[in-house]
Amino acid sequence: MSLDRAVAPDPYDILPPVPSFTVTSTDVTDGQPLDDLFVHTSVGGKNLSPQLAWSGFPAETRGFVVTCFDPDAPTGSGFWHWVLVNLPASVTELERGIEQLPEGAFCVRSDYGDNNYGGAAPPPGDRPHRYVFAVHAIDVDALEVGPAASPAYVGFNLAFHTLARATIRPTFQVRG
Numbered sequence: 001m002s003l004d005r006a007v008a009p010d011p012y013d014i015l016p017p018v019p020s021f022t023v024t025s026t027d028v029t030d031g032q033p034l035d036d037l038f039v040h041t042s043v044g045g046k047n048l049s050p051q052l053a054w055s056g057f058p059a060e061t062r063g064f065v066v067t068c069f070d071p072d073a074p075t076g077s078g079f080w081h082w083v084l085v086n087l088p089a090s091v092t093e094l095e096r097g098i099e100q101l102p103e104g105a106f107c108v109r110s111d112y113g114d115n116n117y118g119g120a121a122p123p124p125g126d127r128p129h130r131y132v133f134a135v136h137a138i139d140v141d142a143l144e145v146g147p148a149a150s151p152a153y154v155g156f157n158l159a160f161h162t163l164a165r166a167t168i169r170p171t172f173q174v175r176g
Contacts, residue, residue: 003126008071008078010132012167015159021056023135023166027096034131034172037096040112040121043174048097049082049117054135058163061089061137065158067151072122072129080151081131082117083108086142104142108149115147125176130169137164 027050028034039045052066064087073079084094087105101107112118122129138161145154 003074003123005074010130010169011069011071011078012132012134012165018162019058019164021054021058021135021137021164021166023052023054023133023168025050025052025133025168027051028133028168028170030168030170032170033128034120034170038119038170039172040119043121043124045119045121047117047119049094050133051094051096052133052135052168053093054166055092057135057137057166060139061163062141063087063089063138063143064091065136065138065143065154066094067132067134067136067154068117069132069134069151070120070122070129071132072127074123074126080111081119082110082133083151083154084117085145085154088141106147108145108147108151108154111151120172122172122174124174126173128171128173130171133168133170135166136162137166139163 037046066084068082070079107115110118
């Protein structure tokens, strides 16, 4: 098996531009490797979602969607690790390993097939992968999607409802 391939674009670099705001984390740092706490159990991690907090979003924000996407997965379509929809506008922080979601919020199926966070697990020996954690400020109280929606369908809906977006991009690599 060969993992030689071109570097995939960051998906947010090729979507229509939107304003930005600030996302921070006590757990992950932009451009730095993820701690094992936040990687999948299949590669020795604890599979916890990282703490995230955000501020400076537009005043007209009515809700949020939080996603984590790996554009570097050798799939041709990347890999969705987390798609958390319909967070109320009053929620501006997620604790590490969040389990109890606010009323109305839920996760759609990740590419692991589960409706929750799934940590990093790139193929052993592959180059470092980027994990794009994005907080999308939306102009509606809730996207009209259900827990069975695909991440792509959520993304399609976000195209019409995103007011602004904040991202943080840690990395991870499994040495071969």
